[in-house]
Amino acid sequence: MFELPPAKSVAGNPSQAELRAWAEELMPGITVTEFDNLNYQAKVTARLVGSTFFVVDEEIYQNRISRTEAEEWARRQDEYIADQDMVLIEGYIGPDSDFRTGTRLYMERANSNIPGMQAQLFFDRDDEFEPEFTVIFTPGLKAEGKPDDCLIIVDLDNWITRVFGSDYFGESKMGSLRMWNKLVYDRGGLALHSGLKTFPADQTPDGTEKAALIIGLSGTGKTTTTFRQQLGSLPVQDDFVALMPGGEIHSSENGCFAKTYGLDPDDEPTIHGGATRPDAWLENVGVDADGKVDFLDDSYTANGRCTFPLANIRHRSPADLPRANYLFILNRNENIIPAVAKLSRHQVPLYFMLGETKGTSAGGAAEAGKNLRKAGTNPFFFDNDAMQGSRLLELLETMPDLEVYLLNTGRVGGTDDDDRSKKIRIPDSSAIVAGIVERTIEWETDPDFGYEVATSVPGIDDPEKLRPRELYDAQGRLDEYKGTVERLRAERREYLDTFPDMDDRIIAAL
Numbered sequence: 001m002f003e004l005p006p007a008k009s010v011a012g013n014p015s016q017a018e019l020r021a022w023a024e025e026l027m028p029g030i031t032v033t034e035f036d037n038l039n040y041q042a043k044v045t046a047r048l049v050g051s052t053f054f055v056v057d058e059e060i061y062q063n064r065i066s067r068t069e070a071e072e073w074a075r076r077q078d079e080y081i082a083d084q085d086m087v088l089i090e091g092y093i094g095p096d097s098d099f100r101t102g103t104r105l106y107m108e109r110a111n112s113n114i115p116g117m118q119a120q121l122f123f124d125r126d127d128e129f130e131p132e133f134t135v136i137f138t139p140g141l142k143a144e145g146k147p148d149d150c151l152i153i154v155d156l157d158n159w160i161t162r163v164f165g166s167d168y169f170g171e172s173k174m175g176s177l178r179m180w181n182k183l184v185y186d187r188g189g190l191a192l193h194s195g196l197k198t199f200p201a202d203q204t205p206d207g208t209e210k211a212a213l214i215i216g217l218s219g220t221g222k223t224t225t226t227f228r229q230q231l232g233s234l235p236v237q238d239d240f241v242a243l244m245p246g247g248e249i250h251s252s253e254n255g256c257f258a259k260t261y262g263l264d265p266d267d268e269p270t271i272h273g274g275a276t277r278p279d280a281w282l283e284n285v286g287v288d289a290d291g292k293v294d295f296l297d298d299s300y301t302a303n304g305r306c307t308f309p310l311a312n313i314r315h316r317s318p319a320d321l322p323r324a325n326y327l328f329i330l331n332r333n334e335n336i337i338p339a340v341a342k343l344s345r346h347q348v349p350l351y352f353m354l355g356e357t358k359g360t361s362a363g364g365a366a367e368a369g370k371n372l373r374k375a376g377t378n379p380f381f382f383d384n385d386a387m388q389g390s391r392l393l394e395l396l397e398t399m400p401d402l403e404v405y406l407l408n409t410g411r412v413g414g415t416d417d418d419d420r421s422k423k424i425r426i427p428d429s430s431a432i433v434a435g436i437v438e439r440t441i442e443w444e445t446d447p448d449f450g451y452e453v454a455t456s457v458p459g460i461d462d463p464e465k466l467r468p469r470e471l472y473d474a475q476g477r478l479d480e481y482k483g484t485v486e487r488l489r490a491e492r493r494e495y496l497d498t499f500p501d502m503d504d505r506i507i508a509a510l
Contacts, residue, residue, distance in 0.1 A: 236317075
């Protein structure tokens with residue numbers, strides 16, 4: 001077991017009350033809100049992809065750092081820690097005794113909000129606890145000369161992640177879950193950047209409980225879709241799920257890490273309720289000097305966040321989960337992608353690997369507003385992304401009954417400043433999910449892409465959201481539509497060609 005570097009002092013597994021007291025005492029960027037919870041205005045407002053490096057010597061489809069350089073940075077961090085008051089948080093990724101992973105966060109006490117947030121996501125440690133993963137996090141130590149003077153070193157050989165300079169909580173959360181991606185893969189599964197919800201047996205046509213996985217890049221509506229209730233559904237968790245052979249699934253976190261920009265009690269009552277409790281932690285949320293919270297204030301960043309324990313909301317226990325029945329691939333688009341498309345078996349790996357969406361502030365300034373493609377919608381995979389597609393192909397062969405759908409959570413017909421376009425709203429997506437589970441949607445084959453599009457969905461009165469070709473035709477824009485079809489085909493082919501090891505069966509579905 002890796003031995004933690006010695007510190008001036010170490011507070012082991014302090015209570016939430018202690019962490020809150022230290023945050024209020026030591027952190028000048030802390031504000032007490034009208035909900036009596038704490039908001040911290042971090043200097044860093046999103047994950048730093050360009051500052052993240054993997055300790056590897058061979059070629060890999062990620063930023064690389066040599067072991068020699070990584071060891072030098074580790075030495076500097078250990079020397080820095082020797083003079084710091086530190087906090088140690090220990091817990092499990094996952095609740096299952098045969099699948100859980102002992103994890104610990106070693107963090108400067110001067111940034112006690114991060115241990116407070118992380119503790120809400122871990123499952124509780126017990127007498128059998130043994131750490132496999134370690135995250136060492138020092139916001140006060142800058143990595144001068146690295147991008148943004150920050151550095152995240154991922155050492156998968158030793159299961160250690162070291163963070164320098166950043167004070168953004170997401171680097172703690174993903175520090176452990178990024179390593180978990182590798183562990184799940186080594187065990188024959190695939191870690192999905194996914195929410196998880198279940199539908200009770202008395203609400204499904206065949207009288208059995210159903211499980212739905214919801215994958216999407218941050219900001220595409222993954223958490224919203226997971227926590228929005230349909231047919232008595234309950235969330236299990238919101239961010240990472242292990243998908244194993246036969247459709248067996250394992251959850252990872254005991255809390256929620258949600259985007260707060262635009263958080264509305266009517267559209268997202270569950271998340272809003274969790275975020276406005278006194279024990280929730282807020283980060284980079286708009287809060288005035290009097291503590292008034294404005295979830296629409298993006299003057300500092302639109303990537304406001306919160307954590308809260310799942311125990312604070314109605315949720316389904318992660319124990320004894322059913323096997324996966326549905327996979328929803330979220331795509332926040334704004335052109336010709338329909339509100340929902342039903343994928344054939346051979347199309348599933350293709351759209352999984354395309355991972356198309358429009359970037360948001362959650363991915364940092366480099367991604368916001370740009371058209372993105374990210375394999376599996378998972379920005380945390382540890383190696384060549386073609387491995388994700390190949391593994392999914394293997395898993396699909398063991399899951400003949402899995403239904404897979406593409407959900408556009410953006411617009412059709414143009415950007416939000418184009419009055420010809422139409423917004424796919426949260427109630428629209430919710431009606432689609434309910435219709436899929438109840439089997440009340442009627443389908444027809446799309447002539448351009450070959451997937452099935454909905455001819456009708458109970459609760460959606462506008463057919464042009466379901467069949468964008470009709471919107472473009474009615475507006476005299478059919479040539480624009482056809483041009484977009486051809487452009488997408490060419491761009492997708494070009495993107496897939498960047499994976500020389502891609503399975504031919506995935507490309508053949510294009």
